[in-house]
Amino acid sequence: MSSFRLITEYSLWFILPALCVAGAYSWLLYSKKGPWSPLLNKILFSVRFILIFLLCFLLIGPLLQYIKNEFEKPIFVFAIDDSESNTISTGVAKLSALKKEIEQAKKILQQEDYTVDIVTLSGKLSIDDITFKNPSTNLDYLLDKVESNYENRNLAGTILFSDGIYNQGLSPAYKELGFPLYTIGLGDTAAKKDIILKNILYNKLTYQGNSFPIVAEIQNQGFEGKDITVIIKNKGKLLDKKIITFSRNYDLKEVEFRLTSDEKGLQHYEIEVVPLEGEFTDKNNTGHAYIDVIEGKEEILLVASSPHPDIKAIKSVTDQKENYSLNIYIPGITEFKNEKYDLIIFHQIPDLQNTAAEILNKYGKDNSSIWYITGNKVNYASFNQINNALKISQRGQQLDQVTAVYNPDFNKFSLTTEEASVISKYPPVSVPFGEFKPMNNAEVILFQRLGNVQTVKPLLLFSNANDKKVAVFSGEGLWEWRLLEFKETGTTKVFDKLIGNLIQLLSSREEKRKFKVYPINSEFYSSDPVLFETEVYNDIYEKIYGQNINLTVTSEKNEKKHYSYVNTENSRFEIKGLSQGIYKYVASTILNGKKETSEGEFLIKELNIELINGTSDFDLLRTISDKNKGVFLPVTKLSSLPEILKNSSPQSIIHSNEELSEIINLKWVFFLLISLVTLEWFFRKFKGGY
Template sequence: MKSEIVSQTPGWYILLCLGWGIALAVLYYVRASVFTRNQKRLLALLRGVLGFLVAFLLLNPLIKTVSSLILKPKVVVLVDNSRSMRSGGNLKEAGAGLEALRKDIEKKGYEFEIRNLDDLPVTGFTPDAFQARKTNLSAGMNAIRNNYEGQNLSDVILFSDGIMNDGVSPTFQKYPFRVHTVGFGDSTLKRDAFIAGVSANRLAYLGNNFTVSLDVGSYLMKGKTARVEILDSEGKVLENRTTGYGTDETFESISFTLPAKAVGKQRYIARLQVLEGEHSEKNNRREFVVDVVNGKEKILLLASAPHPDIKALKSIIEKNDLFELNVKIVQDSDAAAVQNEVFDVLILHQFPDAAQLHTRFLGALLARQKPVFFIPGSRSDLSYFNGMQNIVGIQAQPGKLDKVTSQVNSSFSLFTIGQNQAALIADLPPLTVPFGNYTLHTGSDVILGQYVSGINTSRPLLAVNLTGTRKMAAFLGDGLWQWRLEEFAMTGAHESLDDLLLKTLQLISVREEKGKLRVYPVADVFEADQRVSFVAEVYNEIFERIFDQNIRLKIKPQGGAEKVYDFTISEGMSRFELSALPPGVYTYEASAKVQGKDEVSGGQFVVSDTDLETQNTTADFSLLRTLARENGGDFVDAAHIFELRNSLEEKGLINRVVAQEDLKDLINLRWLLALILAFATVEWVLRKYFGSY
């Protein structure tokens, strides 16, 4: 450990402190007649040193301590815990091999961890530990990279069958550690035909046709033909085609055009004829759901000038098929015509503007009482902004800006924000906001708060107000495009930020539900082995939550018999769960007597039996070999896991030395107070001893 004193002022200030100490010594003792020469020298030295120390401490010097920390190399095993791994081989034997490798590495003093794709520790290699219905290897690798940042993560060992059905390939990225791969499963091609994927509109509009594209492949089925069908939820064949397998390995896309005849969630089944000798029948069937709606929400985005944030907003909004976006950069020549635009939600980027262009059209648009999303900026007139909305008041001088980061408000509850999502938003770079005093209006809810140097300023960055005649939201930062770029650099996707802003738009655009009873499923589509969970909310006349209410829930599958459930909600439990529902489209109706009145709430949900992990069970070792080769590692099959010990030793597990620097105020050292008191006490005692006062 090495320490040194660091001054925050110019060096010649120390000379002034030294001069001050000498002046005190001279002033008190040069002309003193009661002391001998040697006594004067001793007392003057004590007084001078005391004066110098006090003056020097007033300069607030710092003490810098540099220490070295030795980080041991760490090896992390990332286990693919998807369902396809259960049929790939002997899991118990593979687990024993990893356990032997762990003991060998820990015996040498290194750290070793085993985690799965869900970022949880792995405690056993039994079939029950491999339950994930999707495989996203890239997300698992990124989680390891982010969670172990700053540590001496030397090597990652990916234990997988290489079968992916979600996300992008991990071979598209480079990692700051060596990646070794362990191939588990059978990579031998088997006689089989399968539906590799289904591409269909998530949304369709009533009366229109929509296209469904099926990816059909085969292995070792040369010369055979099969029928491909699309069925509705009742099993009725809507369309069919015949496909032929011309070679030992085929792949073909087959398109169907279907009509959208009824509003609501429609469940369809894609089915490929099963031929004799096929390895698996499960991958010959796929389900998909199409939500048929009457129309889109029209969003009008008005901007005072071109800005990269507009492109970012456009990219975000267009991800939601329920929104139809119209972007206009308003000029003097077309300001009056803007009043005639049709919209359901209005987004104002840097309007109201300092050039007062907004006075020619904005009043007429706001008079329609439609939801508004304000995004003020450097070109905005904040005095007009304060008068147009009931979210936040900003008192700031024109041109005065501040740089802030943001964190999710932990008490916000109008929609769900995940922990990983909140952590990522906190790591995004600073945005530019108006510098001044912020006053949050009554009824406003803060979604994101402004943080300056890690300090919560209690000022909002993103907030909503759902009270009053129309719903409003405001995003007060400039630089949204930078946030999207940074998130993509960190995760390889635009998800967390886009999800947050889309949910905010949905929050202010949703039409107000006036019923006192609201019961809804937590998802639109559930898998067959998932529990179907409902949230129940009951409100009084002023829309405050009330509890201890009895609710009757009726659930009816399409073409089936109705079932009735009764439950009671409490403050600690407002959910009701069902299990073992067969696949199908369900309608539900909840009823309750709330404060003497009958209230009803209903809707739809879908239970699907599509299991992506059964669609392909042939291990893909080529992906694992490529991943290892491109990241400086080695590939082995599961039977030779322990051989990775040699690879780790050859490539080197090296301790890393990290220098840590710590700055503290010198005045906070307690022993300095004792030293100053000691000098003052000794001087006073000697003066008394030498005969002075």
């Protein structure tokens, strides 16, 4: 429905003077007899009158108001929990019938001139496409999705189809929505006899030959007093078996297996609760543990001229990493262990007393990775001679107090904006006053800031020249950073991440291979694709593209799948449909007439949280309906839903859109005035009036 209205900037009473002016002017012009007929004289009088009146009328600022009304029909949203738990609680056959009933309810509401939309956890928008296989249930997310998508819309109500079981997100019982929420309870609330493997606890990393535990949490529902057998297997071989008995219903017990692996690499352990007769389902009787068995720890040597709080701060970081072993050598205090080290940290070495000169010469001149931490005891003349990353020209004994600024262009590892902000608030450290000259294309991680002025001087930098990794922290007072962060935030996450990433960068050995293929993660869920990165280099280690790559993926059952693709810039190779397990891969290509290969392994895991609980929770659905002005219905009464929704009397909303246009800006007004002037001029000219 649309309407027009004429309004003016000034009073409409000004139309009367406009009429008078137009009449007087036209009368003066045509009151005398002209060389034309009386009829034409009246016509010319009328034309001039209209022309003058329109011109005077436009002076009072007339506006044309256009109002357009649009009706938005009431919207009902069917929010469908299409998670896998419904398959257990309701059953496949009943879910198929349910989809037909939902479609029927939708058609009835649409016939009543309501809009009905579908929203699901999996993103499906059609009832026919729903398969009830979503691997998790987040009802809080589903309702938030409706609330955000239909904000400022005529949402008359949302109908949630669910069994009330959720395993991710917040409880929907705490939500207060801006629309009525009706709930349809799916499944059965009756407790089912079942033995459930609820969880498996284990460390993802262990060392070859070490003993490690795997703990299975098992819950009983209806089998109290029965002997329950729990077994653990590796590659189909039975490793251990334990028998437990539950004394009461809904009891939870832990079963611990202690194992040892002499085989390195990813190991797959399968824990199974042997099914009992009368169990509701055996899909939740099996769990999997994947443990990476590595050959040994990365050995780190920290050499210091004397005890210092920095040493404890660094040790606190390495102690959190199970794959690091830190040896501390302080001459005269601790004993030096002559071993092979992946990283050497020199704290205020070389010093003025030439402490640990033998160790410095041994590791400073070979290809060992080194992290130098300077301070007031450092002999900078010796320091400049032995390291190839940073030259520091100290002027006297003066020191500057500087704070740190993270360099966002550093790409060997990354910190978030929030983490960089935390670092910028760390207390000042003491650095030598003088010139700092990075060498061999060293990359700055942290810059020095003096007061409010950020300088280009490095506080922390990294170099990787001639196969030797070197980092230099050119300040003293590292320990204060960790202490202040803990005081301000109660954690040391940012400090630990910065130092941990630096140690990992220095201690890891880079492979100078011309061909690399690797998955972007070591673990994937079966519902996600496996993405492979491909790197191919020429003789001067520039990336090249257009290579034909052959990829073979082998499962634990020795089943092989072969793939071929061409590597391109900014693209990854994708594999879908792999089931749970450990996979090994071998990729190959021909480079300069020679076959190059790259190999590794990755893990596919199942997300089995939907199998833990098969008992519907109608109490939750009643609670959220009552809280949000809705009604709860069991699925058996779904046919009454359309009538209940119609009785809620949803109304259409009128959206009015108003537009104001100045008449003087309308094209047809311009052409009307031109036409009137032209018409009068033509007849007067033709009849000899000019």
